[in-house]
Amino acid sequence: QNRLPQEITYRVCASYEEVARAIEEMTVRGAPAIGVAAAFGVVLAAVEAATHGRPPAATVERALERLGATRPTAVNLFWALARMRRRWQEVRHTAPAAVAAALEAEALAIYREEEEANRRLAQFGKELVPYGARVLTHCNAGALATVGYGTALGVLRAAHEEGRLKMVYADETRPRLQGARLTAWELTTLGIPVTVLCDNMAAYLMAQQKIDLVIVGADRIVANGDVANKIGTYGLAVAAHYHGVPFYVAAPTSTVDLQVASGKAIPIEQRAEEEVRLWEGKPLVPAAARVFNPAFDVTPAALISAIITEKGILRPPFEAALRTLG
Numbered sequence: 001q002n003r004l005p006q007e008i009t010y011r012v013c014a015s016y017e018e019v020a021r022a023i024e025e026m027t028v029r030g031a032p033a034i035g036v037a038a039a040f041g042v043v044l045a046a047v048e049a050a051t052h053g054r055p056p057a058a059t060v061e062r063a064l065e066r067l068g069a070t071r072p073t074a075v076n077l078f079w080a081l082a083r084m085r086r087r088w089q090e091v092r093h094t095a096p097a098a099v100a101a102a103l104e105a106e107a108l109a110i111y112r113e114e115e116e117a118n119r120r121l122a123q124f125g126k127e128l129v130p131y132g133a134r135v136l137t138h139c140n141a142g143a144l145a146t147v148g149y150g151t152a153l154g155v156l157r158a159a160h161e162e163g164r165l166k167m168v169y170a171d172e173t174r175p176r177l178q179g180a181r182l183t184a185w186e187l188t189t190l191g192i193p194v195t196v197l198c199d200n201m202a203a204y205l206m207a208q209q210k211i212d213l214v215i216v217g218a219d220r221i222v223a224n225g226d227v228a229n230k231i232g233t234y235g236l237a238v239a240a241h242y243h244g245v246p247f248y249v250a251a252p253t254s255t256v257d258l259q260v261a262s263g264k265a266i267p268i269e270q271r272a273e274e275e276v277r278l279w280e281g282k283p284l285v286p287a288a289a290r291v292f293n294p295a296f297d298v299t300p301a302a303l304i305s306a307i308i309t310e311k312g313i314l315r316p317p318f319e320a321a322l323r324t325l326g
Helices: 016-024 031-051 057-068 075-091 096-128 152-161 178-189 199-207 233-243 318-323
Strands: 133-137 165-171 194-197 213-216 220-222 227-230 247-250 296-299 306-309 312-314
Touching: 016 031, 016 057, 031 057, 031 075, 031 096, 057 075, 075 096, 096 152, 096 213, 096 247, 096 306, 096 312, 133 152, 133 199, 152 165, 152 178, 152 213, 152 247, 165 178, 165 199, 178 194, 194 199, 199 233, 213 233, 227 233, 233 247, 233 296, 306 318, 312 318
Parallel strands: 133 165, 133 213, 165 194, 213 247, 247 306
Antiparallel strands: 220 227, 227 296, 306 312
16 A cells, blocks of 8 residues: 555565564555454464464464554554454364464454445445535545445445535545545546545635535544544544534444543554655655654544444434444
8 A cells, every 4th residue: 555556566464474564564554454454464373383383372472462563543453353362262272273264264254344344334324425515535444444345435435326426525644645645546446536635725625615524434433432543634623613514434333442431542653754754765854853743633522423333323422322332
């Protein structure tokens, strides 16, 4: 995902360490995709042990620890690894080949469940998109960020199939340009009309009454309904609230973390200065200047019109609504 849209290529990971690096380097990105990739990383650890005739315990435990340390904000990572750990505990005393087979089956189940969840939430979410809608989205919450369909972009795919969309506006999403590079690529590939905006143009369009709704994905939704998502999401929510534009979040229940009370407790990943300092290896920022580069921000529940999940559309008050997900 670092090479699109100029080049379509596939990276094959043959070990859990390669999966971990792919997640850290954002070759794999997007909360659901990170979780699924990490699950298969655990499988590779078990396969490695079985291939070399070793008891898998040490290798699997190292993989769980290493993969869990890759990125701190998206809860899908920890949700998927918790499932893999539970399955590992159930089969750890069987033969190495049986352990690998059981973990592979669990990872495949996670993959299939996540894809089906995306498709179901898209069917719920499309009903929020009026005919002739002009929709703004931020970052990338499509097939590239999930496991084949999409969350926020899944809703837009379903809406497009019914002829509801007039235009999708995609924020370029600095500093890694996931909107300009990935969202625009996905939408054009699907034949959905898209216009790319610099991040600082969205409020202007809202003031011109050219945006009917905003829909974004999420990396973590906590108990009170606060949402962590790609940096810049909070600013869009503030602008949408001021202009009376509905602001929707689309995410599967694997993104919900009821163990965290509010967004104040969500760990926010700080990424390398070079992501902002350099562009294609060339400096953009004076060497003596510092760079602040948080990967995510938190949107308060009060700014969110609805949360779209595979179990239905949740409305405020979110604290009570989220508890109904079970």
